[in-house]
Amino acid sequence: MKSKNKRISQSFLRWLLVLVSVAFLATTVFLWIIQTRLSEENAISLLALNLSDVREDVSDASDENLLKLTHHVADDLNRMKTIDNAVLQELVNRYDITEINVINEEGIIFATTHPDFMGYDMRNGEQSAEFIGLFYGSTEYVQDYRPTTYDPSLFRKYAGVRLQRGGFVQVGYGAERFQQDIDEFVVGVTRNRHVGSGGCIIIVDEAWNIVSDRMGNEGKNLDVTGLWIDTSSMPENKVFVADVYGQSCYCMYQSVEGYCIVAVMPRSEAALSRNVSVGVTTAMQIMVFAALFIMVFMLVKRLVVNNIYQINDSLSAITEGKLDTVVNVRSHVEFDELSNDINSTVDTLKRYIADAAARIDAELAFAKAIQHSAMPSVFPPYPGRKEFDIHAAMFTAKEVGGDFYDFYFVDEDTLAFLIADVSGKGIPAAMFMMQSKALLKSCAESGMSVEAVFTTANAKLCEGNEAGMFVTAWMGLLNVKTGQLTFANAGHNPPLLRRADGSFEYLKSRAGFVLAGMEGIRYRKNELQLNPGDQIYLYTDGVTEATDAAQTLYGEQRLLDLLNAHHGACAKAICEAVKADVDTFVGEAEQFDDITMLCLNYAGSCVHEEVDA
Amino acid sequence: MTVDKKLTGTELIIALAGRLDTTTAPQLEAELKANLPGVEHLVLDFAALDYLSSAGLRVLLAAQKQMNKQGDMVVRSVNETIAEIFEVTGFSDILTIE
Structure with a gap:
């Protein structure tokens, strides 16, 4: 300088x-x-x-x-x-x-x-x-x-x-x-x-x-x-x-x-x-x-x-965050005292940082617990229901994340299930995620159709969205008795669908704009008939955009191949297999984005359950 | 990522190269914040852009909202991968893509 x-x-x-x-x-x-x-x-x-x-x-x-x-x-x-x-x-x-x-x-x-x-x-x-x-x-x-x-x-x-x-x-x-x-x-x-x-x-x-x-x-x-x-x-x-x-x-x-x-x-x-x-x-x-x-x-x-330079070098290292650096210039009493003073200052600083970090860690752990407890986490969630098998998992890149999944019955036979991804990560994303999740649930539980849920939620999320956050979401309403599925997509990755007698394919539909992005967006409803043995897999881009040390993306094709390799597996097994494969692919590289997935097998075709039975 | 900007009168052309993701989005956000006032035509040239993440989308959305108030915004030379991202996220509905 x-x-x-x-x-x-x-x-x-x-x-x-x-x-x-x-x-x-x-x-x-x-x-x-x-x-x-x-x-x-x-x-x-x-x-x-x-x-x-x-x-x-x-x-x-x-x-x-x-x-x-x-x-x-x-x-x-x-x-x-x-x-x-x-x-x-x-x-x-x-x-x-x-x-x-x-x-x-x-x-x-x-x-x-x-x-x-x-x-x-x-x-x-x-x-x-x-x-x-x-x-x-x-x-x-x-x-x-x-x-x-x-x-x-x-x-x-x-x-x-x-x-x-x-x-x-x-x-x-x-x-x-x-x-x-x-x-x-x-x-x-x-x-x-x-x-x-x-x-x-x-x-x-x-x-x-x-x-x-x-x-x-x-x-x-x-x-x-x-x-x-x-x-x-x-x-x-x-x-x-x-x-x-x-x-x-x-x-x-x-x-x-x-x-x-x-x-x-x-x-x-x-x-x-x-x-x-x-x-x-x-x-x-x-x-x-x-x-x-x-x-x-x-x-x-x-x-x-020269001694000052030496101390300066140590201080630079400390400033760069290497707090374990010890200043050790002992040639004269003055430098000895200076070294001791700096070391004790750094020690005090380290203690404060450790205290603050411990407090933040504790708070984050608490926040993580709150976030996870807000999502259904007991599997199987509906032991009495034989019409479907559902499993979901979320792995955040930081303590708290912006992804979420959710599922609940909006009436006796209609299961709502969804996956969403808030732009960004960490605490801001987590807070926006909690708000979005609560809003979507309250809209869905009020009996709205799926496109009305998104349209209403978007309007409310746009109010006072100073930070310019947005959320992509895919939501489906499934009549578990009839297998009739209505769904809407707000800018989210298309899910994968496997018919009982076929292999997984991307469920392309014309997507609407992301939620909270712009006021006045109207979403469209899509309809689909699920038959027994059909399987649907929802995920966030944390899966397909997981990166290995060489910056290679995991990719949609790899996901498709993996899913097809686990033909007929239960929802839980599918989720675990995908996570294991992504972990193997990423290797030592750091996880950048939240990884979230949800898998639903329609009408009791779960191999897992059959084995259990 | 490199940001190459050219201001001609009230037209600002920004050419991006590399990856627009969580780490580089703040850079574009800062550039836009500094240069957008007074601009009536904003052109984003994506010819050399390889990757676009949700953080990048957020900056594009903010820019689009800003330009809705003071002029217009065009995204130009979008490659196939990024066009798909725009398609999937519904951004193709709100952006003017050439």
């Missing part, structure tokens, strides 16, 4: 799909955010790492350079007997350095090329005090480029080396001077350095001119790269975003030794790592969710849907 409702599995799939999609979207968005942050942090740490590497390289290079010079100066001074400002000035000129200070063992500058520093106590400032360490073990010390204690606007890089006579010499560089020495090195620093795969390092001097850059823009202002750094508002080691060489980049800078080192990394590179990572994870997620989806679907189908 096709239904507009969805299948459970479809609804389930739909919801599962929605849930899985939401979960998938949520995890993907979450992953995207995490990965974006992570890739940014990676970029930052990469920038910081490169910056500190380069810074180290640059500061190492400049430290080494200055120390070497300072050692030369110290060696020169060690060879001199006296040291004064003039000697120092000469050395400054020789080595092309910015400043030389010579400090005695008390830490006081006693000779200097800088006029203001004469007599300055090194312990007085934080920057200068760092050199006091040379009095305690170390023989050399280098400071990075920074403001001097004495004059914070003055930037210097100092190196100190212990002198043999005690005290030490301090050599100072201005940025321009030492940068001259290490620029070559600095230029090389950025050449082979990559930040990530697409990033780079740019080194500029204090005037924002490029000192080193992979693009070969040395000497030009930083502007050419697109970068712009404002040291006052942009702190060192803090990442910022700028367009460098036309690409949006993460940037970070640091100052060292008068240089500004800028590390640059394209944002697209950071995004690429994030995209790859999110892409791979998403692909894996799709696989995992798909597997989950299929697994859950299969499980639901297996655990729920």
